[in-house]
Each structure stands twice: as C-alpha cells, then as structure tokens.
Amino acid sequence: MKIISELIEAHVFRKTKNGIEFLLLKRSGKEIYPGLWQMVSGKIRKGEKAFEAALREIKEETRLKPHKFWTAPNINSFYYPEKDYVSILPVFAVLVDEGSKVKISDEHSDYKWVSPTKAKKMLAWPGQKNSVDIITDYFTKKIKFLNFVEIEIK
DSSP states (O other), rough: OOOEOOOEEEEEEETTTTTTEEEEEEOTTTSSSSOOOOOEEOOOOTTHHHHHHHHHHHHHHHHHOOOOOEEEEEEEEEETTTEEEEEEEEEEEEEOTTTTTOOOTTEEEEEEEEEEHHHHHHBBBBHHHHHHHHHHHHHOOOOTSSSOEEEEOO
C-alpha cells in the first residue's frame, strides 16, 4: 500500500448577516461520483505547490477571486481500494466577498451557498464535515488555539 498526496480540498465561504455560508458544487453526470455535493477539489499538477493548486482549482471551477486564503488545521484522508493507497489532502479555507458571482465549470451541474449545518448534511465524507466544523468554529467563535495560517494572495 502507498500513501500519496496529490489532491487538495478548498472550502470556499462567505460572511453574511446570518453568519457564514459555504459554497457546495454538485458533480456533473460525466464525473466520478456524479451528483455528489462537494467543496472545490482537484489534483496538484507536477511542479505546483498544494496552495497553488487550490487557487487554480477555485478559479477553474468557480471563477471566484479569493479575498483571503488560509491553510486549515486539518488534513483529510481516504483509502482507495482499487489502487490500494491512502490519499492525504491538505485543507484550505477561502473567503470570498458576499456578492461574488459563481460561474461553475462543466465538472459541475449546480452550486449552492449553504449554512454550515446544511453543508454537513450535504457532504458525503466525515473528513469534509469535520473541515466545515473547524472552519466554522474559527471564523464564528474566534477559537484562537486553532492554527489557521494565512497565505498571501498575489
């Protein structure tokens, strides 16, 4: 069995008068896991840093411009039995302006802005739901022992 790290997970959120909302994307019928709701995700290209891949995937999948960008103090993982490997994914938190317009790519068929509670109901995997909790706690409850590292966007 191998352990690999070639994917990223980026949780895009916005602040509203009612709290924060997460952007979820519905996978199109031509993709693996069709109809699945997810955050922005994707592969890290050769020579690319994980945070660069996250910024590129956000642009490709949503056309959104991040206002602020952080590494979240969480790593997601899953086991892929067909190829017998464990994949480890860095998690990013991405703030966009409330009025930002989403334009999805053909990888997705729909999108929704949802509350953290709704996001956790719509996401499939426990690690993704845990990331929503960690991001929500940090940005709404100001829990300071969590270590979110801001990455400057150029």
